[in-house]
Amino acid sequence: MRRLLFVLSATLVLAAGWLAAPANAGGWAMTYLDPLPDRFQSGTTYTVGFWVLQHGTHPFEGDLGKTGLRLTAADGKVMTFDGTARPEAGHYVTSIAVPEGTWKVEGIQGLFKEHDVGTLTVPGALKVNPPPKDLRGDGKDYWGAIRPPGFPAGGSADRVVAAPASAPASALAPAPVSAPGGKAADEAAGFPPYALLLAGLGGAAVTLAGVRLARRRPLDETPADDKADTITVSG
Structure with missing residues (x-):
């Protein structure tokens, strides 16, 4: 679970950086x-x-x-x-x-x-x-x-x-058009100006949830069944 939360957080951060790149490069x-x-x-x-x-x-x-x-x-x-x-x-x-x-x-x-x-x-x-x-x-x-x-x-x-x-x-x-980096520039780059804010808030929420979950589980606690999250496809 911790690994999944880390991957989700990293994905959101990378997405935010990708969205910001066209605007910084003058994407119109x-x-x-x-x-x-x-x-x-x-x-x-x-x-x-x-x-x-x-x-x-x-x-x-x-x-x-x-x-x-x-x-x-x-x-x-x-x-x-x-x-x-x-x-x-x-x-x-x-x-x-x-x-x-x-x-x-x-x-x-x-x-x-x-x-x-x-x-x-x-x-x-x-x-x-x-x-x-x-x-x-x-x-x-x-x-x-x-x-x-x-x-x-x-x-x-x-x-x-x-x-x-x-x-x-x-x-x-x-x-x-407006000056680079303005509203028109962001819309011309293919995404609304509030996209970065939503991506940042989403990443913060996932990270906070991961921290709270980690605090609830004792350090010496182990999952009851390690195979529960494993799906095996035979054939």
Whole structure:
């Protein structure tokens, strides 16, 4: 019993650490789209470029995992178009062919939670969710001549321009976010902000129960039947 309680306590502690890791690492990203056609028609194939940027400002360092675009119709039909990495950091491309209808568009972002890009009407255009007014970069320039829409060249400015005045509305697709470590960051990482508190309280409760049980049993007491907790499967 003592061993079981110890294992449960250790499991809860490890779970709490695992939940905290995405938030500490900045566990959220945003999907930007390259300029798109003004109008989409059914039965036509379109090549769509997109960028997956951690914190909305820089490419993820390491193996991001699977990327792409997911389209979901009002009746629940889902179409997924896998992304292929381009030479530029954080840049991907895919080809889509979409039937008539209204589709919710999401960016598949590998290790990060899916990003809600906007709504595509076919025949019609993509209505992109409003971008934030601006995002703070780190002053580094991660790209050459080919770069995400609205990002200035040179990397000298610490402010990343989210949407230049001359860019079409379809050029960008980020959604509003809060600063890293805030509520939006925790939710984007895939778990509610109270998850760590519940995990910590659960571990404390199990540990306390184990201590009380150990105090009730005398040190020289031995179980009446050591085989009672043993299950043998023959054959």
